[in-house]
Amino acid sequence: MDFILHYFERIGLFVLYIINELGSLIIYLWNCILSIFRYSVNFSNLFDQMSFIGIGSFYIVGLTGLFTGMVLSLQSYYAARIVGVTYMIGPTVALAMTRELGPVLTALMITARCGSSMASEIGTMKISEQVDALEVMAVDPFYFLSVPRIIASMIMLPLMSIVTSLIGIFGGYVVYKFFLGLNGTVFVDMIYKYIKLSDIYNGLIKAVFFGIILATISTFKGFEASGGSKGVGRVTTQAVVLSSIYILFADYILTSILF
Amino acid sequence: MIILENVNKSFKNVKVLNNLNISFEDKKITVVIGRSGEGKSVMLKHIVGLLRPDSGRVLFNDIDLNAINKKELNELRKKFGMVFQDGALFDSINIFENVAFPLRQHLKLSEGDIIKKVMSGLNDVGLSGIESKMPAELSGGMRKRVAVARAMILEPETVLFDEPTTGLDPIMSDVINNLIISTQKHFKYTGIIISHDIEGAYKTADTIAMLYEGAIIEKGDAEKFKTSDNPVVRQFVTGSMNGPIVI
Incomplete structure (x- = not known):
């Protein structure tokens, strides 16, 4: 009996923890939004973050897109060949990249590269009293540290998602034409025929939300750091894991609303 | 003038500040001494509003730091400077x-x-x-x-120093102490230093206060501390392991 009670107690504590985290996260995001209106945006700081998230992530998201597109093309070929619709490989790759894989993979790769960096950087500042120093100097840490990162992610995620999708489609084209020896013109023509503008901009809307999610969670976790380097490591891991889960969850919700 | 009135603060049921009452004279240097973990840094963070008391008041020029909003607090903080333990x-x-x-x-x-x-x-x-x-x-x-x-x-009007000489060699400690004295003379700020460096306190302080078990147990000039009858103060200033302070 005690074992069962203990089991339910643990479930209850977990649910309370999730609700508490979600509530804290929403309050945190709200404080960040208020900071945007309370102070003028520091453009130098914003451009630094945009460069870090965008230009700095170009190669990693480019490679991710390239290999994903190539694999998609190859895998689609095995299935399409059976039913004789290899001409549909182009739209399959393009739809998968623009609607789904472009935004999601970009978000996950940028979470791994930049989200971890945001959490550890702010976490280190927190434990070395640099965040306290900001506050004592009458500088709102949310405004100074979080807002530029959240806005930069919001702007750069869709742009990087376009990069991932384009390079992915290019990768699919290369496999289609040069490795599988099929007609490249068909690949491109079918994309034009089947891809709608809404497929592209709905994918970009998703990317905007993913940018907000990853930067909000990563900076929020950074501020939760305590207890030295181990604490920074812990919040960094939590930032990456939580951001990834929330991105995948949001992906499902947004897909069911947008498409 | 900065005044802490009946300030109480606990962390996870551990009482750190226990009905703390202290005032800091304008344009003078007050050094608050005490053992590590006695709540000196916690007290300092209350003065700049980084922490809020569970009960009691922190007054800066008669303004209660708990009764003002974030914007007003930030305006007030422009009158403060703070030197953190590791510089930050x-x-x-x-x-x-x-x-x-x-x-x-x-x-x-x-x-x-x-x-x-x-x-x-x-x-x-x-x-x-x-x-x-x-x-x-x-x-x-x-x-x-x-x-x-x-x-x-x-x-700034007020400068807070969080253990400015901790971790430094004696010569560098003296450099920092002289720097505090000279800058205070030059800028005429109210200086609040928390430290466990007794020699440094004697040198820099106009007033010394000792924090023990979350409250001020002695306050006065260097001479008063050197000749104090309080056994806790005596044990601390002589650096003896024998006495009422439980290690």
Whole structure:
């Protein structure tokens, strides 16, 4: 009996923890939004973050897109060949990249590269009293540290998602034409025929939300750091894991609303 | 004047400040001494509103820090400078930008004026020529002197020092103590230092207060502390392991 009670107690504590985290996260995001209106945006700081998230992530998201597109093309070929619709490989790759894989993979790769960096950087500042120093100097840490990162992610995620999708489609084209020896013109023509503008901009809307999610969670976790380097490591891991889960969850919700 | 009235603060059921009452005289240096873990840093963080008391009041020029909103608190904080224990310099920017940071945030100065002020500030702490270095390239003593320069750059009314000589060799400790005395004479700020460096306290303080078990148990000038009858104070200033303070 005690074992069962203990089991339910643990479930209850977990649910309370999730609700508490979600509530804290929403309050945190709200404080960040208020900071945007309370102070003028520091453009130098914003451009630094945009460069870090965008230009700095170009190669990693480019490679991710390239290999994903190539694999998609190859895998689609095995299935399409059976039913004789290899001409549909182009739209399959393009739809998968623009609607789904472009935004999601970009978000996950940028979470791994930049989200971890945001959490550890702010976490280190927190434990070395640099965040306290900001506050004592009458500088709102949310405004100074979080807002530029959240806005930069919001702007750069869709742009990087376009990069991932384009390079992915290019990768699919290369496999289609040069490795599988099929007609490249068909690949491109079918994309034009089947891809709608809404497929592209709905994918970009998703990317905007993913940018907000990853930067909000990563900076929020950074501020939760305590207890030295181990604490920074812990919040960094939590930032990456939580951001990834929330991105995948949001992906499902947004897909069911947008498409 | 800064006054802490009946301030109580606990962390996870551990009482750190226990009905703390203390006032800090304007334009004088008060050194609060006490053992590590007695709540000195917690007290300091209450003075700048980084922590809020569970009960009691923190007054700055009769303004209750708990009764004002965030914007008003930030306005008030512009009157404070703080030197953190390890300097708390921003490690991603160089020394020049660290010292210039409060100027860029709060004053609309030309780049030329900022350069002039930063150079003068660094010169005051004896650190000319290190502007382009990163904080990680400096020794502990140099970092603290840069932190002093940053804290002074807006010429605040009150400067708080969190264990300014901890971790420094005796000579560098003396350099920092002299720096505090000279800058206080120059800028006429109210200085609040928390420390367990007794010799440093005797040298820098107009008033010394001792924090023990979350409350002030003795307050007075250096002479009063040297001749105190309070066994806790005596044990602390003589640095003896035998006495009423349980280790």
